[in-house]
Amino acid sequence: MFHKVKDVVALPGLRLGVQFANGATKIYDVKPLIARFPAFGALEDEALLSDVRVDVGGYGIIWSDELDLSCDELWEHGEDVETPFDGLMSFADASELWGLSESTLRKAVASGKIMSGVDARKYGKQWVVTRDAMQREYGQPVVV
Structure with missing residues (x-):
């Protein structure tokens, strides 16, 4: 199921704040990803982690041609966050x-x-x- 990403921001502690088009906000922890896939170890560099942006069309997020995450990964493994802007x-x-x-x-x-x-x-x-x-x-x- 496609959950369009509208915005993403790097947060302290190797986490990402992800806003979806449907009004939901999730926090995605990058640490388990780094543990499973060595290529994502580059994200321990705060400058690179902060360079995150939404991929064209909102299908995911990207850092470079080699590092990206799908909207489904972010949706399924992100932690729901309640904000005054939900919905x-x-x-x-x-x-x-x-x-x-x-x-x-x-x-x-x-x-x-x-x-x-x-x-x-x-x-x-x-x-x-x-x-x-x-x-x-x-x-x-x-x-x-």
Whole structure:
């Protein structure tokens, strides 16, 4: 199952903070990976570990042509973290996950189907919506 990665950041203690398009956040511990696969030992260098970035399309993360991890590995072996932002996502991410256009979501706010200030809120030019509101109005996402 594909869980699109939106952002990643290196954390102290050979860990990664990974944010997914579905609004979830996980902490991935790199130490077991280093123990199992010697090539990942290079990540003990904090400068290299900090150079982590999301792969094109969100299918994983990369450091170099030789070092990368899939989104599935991060999802399955990452530890769930509760944050105040859990379940929040941009209209762009929600529209991709549910196979809708952003204009459909803006119309849903205008009509009151998704309540502005309760289910969704605009910050600057960016709309943010709750996962619960999307599931209530549109069911389960078509992309995980």
